[in-house]
Amino acid sequence: MTEQTIATTERRPARPSPRPSGSTAGRARTRPKTGNLRKGEAFWGYLLIAPTAIGLLTLSIWPAIQTFSFSFTTWGSFGGHTFTGLDNYVAVLQDPEFGQALINTFLFTGMTLISVPLAIGLAALLNRRGLRGVGVYRTLYFLPVVTLPAAIALVWKLLYNGDFGLVNWFLGIFGVHGVSWLANGSTAIYAIGIVSIWSSIGYNMVLFLAGMQAIPAEYYEAASIDGAGPLRQFFRITVPLITPTTFFVAVITVINSLQAFDLVYLMVGPTSPAIQNAETVVYLFYQKGIIQGQGGYAAAIVFVLLLIILVLTLFQFRFQKRWVHYG
Amino acid sequence: MADTASLRSPRAGRAARSGRTGRPAQTSRSGSVVVHTILIVGAVVMVVPFFWELMTSLKTFAESTAVPPKVFPAQAQWVNFSSVFAALPFGTQFVNTVIMTVARTAGQVLFCSAAGFAFARLRFPGREVIFVLFLSVLMIPSQLFLLSQYEIMQGLGLLNTITALALPGVFSAFGTFLMRQFFLQLPAELDEAARLDGANPFQIYWRVMLPLARNGMLALGILTAIWSWNDLLWPLVVNNDPEKMPLSAGLATLQGQFLTNYPVLMAGSILASVPMIALFVIFQRNMVEGIASSGIKG
Numbered sequence: 074m075t076e077q078t079i080a081t082t083e084r085r086p087a088r089p090s091p092r093p094s095g096s097t098a099g100r101a102r103t104r105p106k107t108g109n110l111r112k113g114e115a116f117w118g119y120l121l122i123a124p125t126a127i128g129l130l131t132l133s134i135w136p137a138i139q140t141f142s143f144s145f146t147t148w149g150s151f152g153g154h155t156f157t158g159l160d161n162y163v164a165v166l167q168d169p170e171f172g173q174a175l176i177n178t179f180l181f182t183g184m185t186l187i188s189v190p191l192a193i194g195l196a197a198l199l200n201r202r203g204l205r206g207v208g209v210y211r212t213l214y215f216l217p218v219v220t221l222p223a224a225i226a227l228v229w230k231l232l233y234n235g236d237f238g239l240v241n242w243f244l245g246i247f248g249v250h251g252v253s254w255l256a257n258g259s260t261a262i263y264a265i266g267i268v269s270i271w272s273s274i275g276y277n278m279v280l281f282l283a284g285m286q287a288i289p290a291e292y293y294e295a296a297s298i299d300g301a302g303p304l305r306q307f308f309r310i311t312v313p314l315i316t317p318t319t320f321f322v323a324v325i326t327v328i329n330s331l332q333a334f335d336l337v338y339l340m341v342g343p344t345s346p347a348i349q350n351a352e353t354v355v356y357l358f359y360q361k362g363i364i365q366g367q368g369g370y371a372a373a374i375v376f377v378l379l380l381i382i383l384v385l386t387l388f389q390f391r392f393q394k395r396w397v398h399y400g
Numbered sequence: 401m402a403d404t405a406s407l408r409s410p411r412a413g414r415a416a417r418s419g420r421t422g423r424p425a426q427t428s429r430s431g432s433v434v435v436h437t438i439l440i441v442g443a444v445v446m447v448v449p450f451f452w453e454l455m456t457s458l459k460t461f462a463e464s465t466a467v468p469p470k471v472f473p474a475q476a477q478w479v480n481f482s483s484v485f486a487a488l489p490f491g492t493q494f495v496n497t498v499i500m501t502v503a504r505t506a507g508q509v510l511f512c513s514a515a516g517f518a519f520a521r522l523r524f525p526g527r528e529v530i531f532v533l534f535l536s537v538l539m540i541p542s543q544l545f546l547l548s549q550y551e552i553m554q555g556l557g558l559l560n561t562i563t564a565l566a567l568p569g570v571f572s573a574f575g576t577f578l579m580r581q582f583f584l585q586l587p588a589e590l591d592e593a594a595r596l597d598g599a600n601p602f603q604i605y606w607r608v609m610l611p612l613a614r615n616g617m618l619a620l621g622i623l624t625a626i627w628s629w630n631d632l633l634w635p636l637v638v639n640n641d642p643e644k645m646p647l648s649a650g651l652a653t654l655q656g657q658f659l660t661n662y663p664v665l666m667a668g669s670i671l672a673s674v675p676m677i678a679l680f681v682i683f684q685r686n687m688v689e690g691i692a693s694s695g696i697k698g
Binding site: 117204215 | 431432435436438439442443445446447448449450452453456464465466467468469510511512514515517518519522523524525527530533534537540541542543544545546547548549550551552567568570571572573576600601602605626629630632633636637647648651652655662665666669670672673676677679680681684688691692
């Protein structure tokens with residue numbers, strides 16, 4: 074890139090400035106054009122983005138393209154890749170194991186979404202004026218977010234243990250006889266889902282708390298003058314005004330949950346009788362692609378997953394017009 | 401939000417701007433009791449697993465499997481903590497985890513702040529296109545990269561090395577995005593003034609902007625540190641030698657070897673998770689700020 078080419082591109086009015094010079098406080102993008110080329114701006118721009126751009130290009134973008142090409146090949150046991158067209162995709166879509174993994178993943182995602190309303194409720198309680206101990210509560214609720222997933226998984230395995238687990242002891246107080254939650258195909262994914270709710274609630278709560286703190290206090294004051302109680306204020310002011318945050322949290326929760334792996338791998342694992350009814354799509358991908366060396370098949374699995382994520386996210390964006398209020 | 405408010409009433413707008421926001425009216429005493437009761441019940445649910453982890457780590461094996469469960473050990477079995485070092489190359493894995501975490505964090509803070517600054521503050525041909533490309537990486541599930549990343553590491557002869565653990569995590573689209581948001585918030589007059597003083601873009605980045613973006617870098621650094629420390633899938637894929645694993649993968653294999661020795665497993669879990677819990681407690685405000693800004697100002 075020579076100085077001359079930069080100069081030509083710069084001189085073109087790439088972005089018409091909507092405001093006269095001088096009144097652009099805080100808006101780097103609409104900075105007034107001073108006419109002359111700022112020496113070396115483009116050079117430094119490219120240089121400063123170079124490390125990340127090269128890193129992402131070689132370790133993310135290229136791998137994504139390569140994985141896409143993998144998805145049309147079958148991997149031999151001695152490392153050769155044969156082009157087999159859409160065979161992998163056909164096989165994935167006809168594979169009952171993939172179908173079950175998809176159902177498990179949706180169940181897990183649905184469970185994890187329960188953390189969203191819970192987090193809204195908790196954030197609203199913490200947001201009350203003059204409440205003591207907000208910092209302590211926030212720290213405690215947030216603790217699982219920063220804890221090693223392996224540590225979380227191991228302690229919950231112990232809690233869920235059918236014979237000496239705390240969960241069954243607690244249920245026993247109410248006369249409920251609990252099962253071995255994680256070894257049981259009909260309960261495992263729900264048990265894992267509860268851990269997922271438990272570990273994501275603090276993160277979501279922090280996002281909601283930030284959203285709620287942007288609501289003008291006058292809204293609440295006016296509402297209380299009109300005689301609206303705390304519950305009514307919550308449903309009529311807080312809930313509608315944080316819908317942009319709710320939307321954002323729902324979207325990232327769905328995206329992240331559809332990619333669930335850690336908890337299933339750590340809490341159930343390949344030797345468990347319950348794995349068929351607990352394995353998620355990414356767990357299946359890991360088993361096929363990394364453990365069993367069926368890279369082509371695994372690549373097709375992640376592209377089907379990508380498609381599902383895209384469709385669900387798009388659907389959420391479409392549907393948001395019905396319930397999200399932007400201020 | 402502030403804009404709509406000021407349209408409706410000048411008072412509300414002023415309040416929103418001056419930051420007097422977001423607090424519902426004072427609760428009555430009885431209301432306060434209800435609120436605390438709910439929050440405390442919730443906090444107990446959050447804390448019980450951690451409490452149980454700690455108690456179990458100090459029990460004998462027999463105590464850990466007692467029916468009905470025993471809350472406290474008769475005598476604290478500190479020996480469980482030293483057993484972790486015998487069961488795993490724990491010291492080595494700890495060092496591996498630290499190196500991986502420090503490399504990723506330092507790399508991201510440096511590279512993402514540089515790229516974030518360029519995207520927010522400099523104009524160059526193709527800026528928008530490249531930024532959209534970065535954003536697309538942000539939206540793709542990371543499993544899409546795994547198979548190919550594994551082959552790249554294999555091709556470079558890096559399988560079962562610490563370099564392989566750290567490398568992909570050094571570059572981040574999310575970090576770039578987060579830093580860009582921080583740089584966009586800084587007033588434009590700053591670089592104008594520095595330019596008039598004859599500073600080149602790099603000097604503006606290094607001398608003027610970086611010191612002001614300290615909070616952003618701290619937030620990114622803490623988030624990156626915690627995510628790196630806790631990362632499981634990539635280490636499992638790229639390193640199968642226990643000597644080269646980080647703690648996340650190491651604990652997963654320890655679970656296989658000592659299927660039911662819960663006291664030792666819990667002791668290992670505590671040792672492996674304490675560093676990030678400590679980091680969080682110390683830098684809680686920065687971390688929360690980072691998360692909040694990643695969500696709200698997107």
